[in-house]
Amino acid sequence: MRVLIVEDEADLAEMIADGLRADGMTPDIAPDGARALEMTAAADYDILILDRDLPMIHGDAVCRSLNIAGYPARILMLTAAGTLEDIVEGLGHGADDYLAKPFSYLELVARLRALGRRGIAGTPIVFERRGVRLDTVRRLAERDGRLLRLTAKELAVLEALLAADGGMVSTAELIDIVWDGEVDASSSVPKVTIHQLRRKLGNPPLIETTQGLGYRI
16 A cells, blocks of 8 residues: 655654555655645655644645646545534545544554545445434534534444444454454453444444344444
8 A cells, every 4th residue: 555644743653654655554754835836746645644733835835726627636634623613624635534642553554445445435435224324434423413523443343334324234244344353252341342433423322233143223
């Protein structure tokens, strides 16, 4: 997976690049918005890690320009301020996902891999059920018009449940879909993620658990 890191903090950019190389990806670095547009004009990247607060050309403008041009890469936007307003504004410029600084490198990689599995950006696929709305391209989830601040794994679990359209999704299926089979069936990770998702979805509860069978909305 070819990744362009658009980040003016040189130490942070190099740290991310070193980690991505160790994880089998091919990263390049652009130190400002103008250089990012030059590099994307000359090469095709799978994903951009795009800081919002960039010199030369602001990250929002870079994001808008790439979307208007139909550039195929998915965009993970980094925000120094993780307020809801900042997140909504960043996604409104065409970003596919967001991550607030400071962030965990492991979460960054998890989000990059999730975006990579989605392939080239295309027509938005929107799931809606019982007041929950999920835009799978922009990675925006709402319940009754209230934006949900979900992690990449929580979004993936929600997508799997909504895609089942009321059908049951087993723990094994969730592990295969959300964790690429890398989590053991006896692990508590899926259960914890479901618990966190339930809490964020709020009341009345939407996720039904059937012992031995799985989960459904």
